[in-house]
Amino acid sequence: MQQTFKLRKFIPDDLQGVMQINRVCLPENYSDFFFMDLHQRFPETFVVAEENGGEIAGYIMCRIEVGLSNYGFGGLIKKGHVVSIAVMPQYRRRGISFALINRAVEGMQYYKAKQCFLEVRVTNDTAISLYKKLGFENTRTINGYYSDGEDAYVMTKRL
Ligand SMILES: CC(C)(COP(=O)(O)OP(=O)(O)OC[C@H]1O[C@@H](n2cnc3c(N)ncnc32)[C@H](O)[C@@H]1OP(=O)(O)O)[C@@H](O)C(=O)NCCC(=O)NCCS
Numbered sequence: 206m207q208q209t210f211k212l213r214k215f216i217p218d219d220l221q222g223v224m225q226i227n228r229v230c231l232p233e234n235y236s237d238f239f240f241m242d243l244h245q246r247f248p249e250t251f252v253v254a255e256e257n258g259g260e261i262a263g264y265i266m267c268r269i270e271v272g273l274s275n276y277g278f279g280g281l282i283k284k285g286h287v288v289s290i291a292v293m294p295q296y297r298r299r300g301i302s303f304a305l306i307n308r309a310v311e312g313m314q315y316y317k318a319k320q321c322f323l324e325v326r327v328t329n330d331t332a333i334s335l336y337k338k339l340g341f342e343n344t345r346t347i348n349g350y351y352s353d354g355e356d357a358y359v360m361t362k363r364l
Pocket residue numbers: 230231290291292293296297298299300301302303304324325326329330331332334335336338
């Protein structure tokens with residue numbers, strides 16, 4: 206299928222559209238301040254997918270953190286943390302998330318991150334297969350990570 210979306214950095218005018226996608230697609234919702242703060246601090250890793258008609262179909266937002274390497278780099282390194290990613294149901298399975306993550310990874314590399322990681326519900330098979338396809342591997346499980354008590358896998362990719 207021909208690609209009908211384009212990626213671009215989030216701009217403040219996208220806020221309501223992105224918050225709506227977040228509400229429709231995920232149980233973890235955030236305040237407008239939270240979205241804008243990530244945009245202001247890490248604009249290179251807050252990316253939206255815009256469909257032909259201009260509608261926002263999906264987004265990814267991340268932050269850069271400092272932590273210990275999972276890959277034996279030694280000492281503290283910068284890591285890109287995927288905070289939230291979602292694509293509206295009608296635009297799924299067109300490669301949008303795949304493209305969003307790859308673009309966010311470029312942003313993480315711009316910020317000199319050496320790893321990318323994220324948490325995912327252990328039952329979210331769709332997202333887990335997406336991340337595996339992108340080369341992420343399970344590095345640990347966090348018991349009761351989500352507010353409803355579900356466990357999370359931490360999945361990590363070397364950049
Ligand atoms: C997970 C999600 C972001 C995937 O978005 P998407 O744009 O549909 O994903 P893509 O089209 O880029 O899929 C890329 C690959 O991921 C895997 N994948 C995606 N959806 C899948 C599904 N329903 N079943 C199995 N594998 C799937 C496939 O390997 C796919 O490649 P393929 O289509 O060539 O087989 C989307 O389903 C979503 O928004 N879900 C709700 C929110 C969510 O769970 N976010 C992640 C929280 S950690």
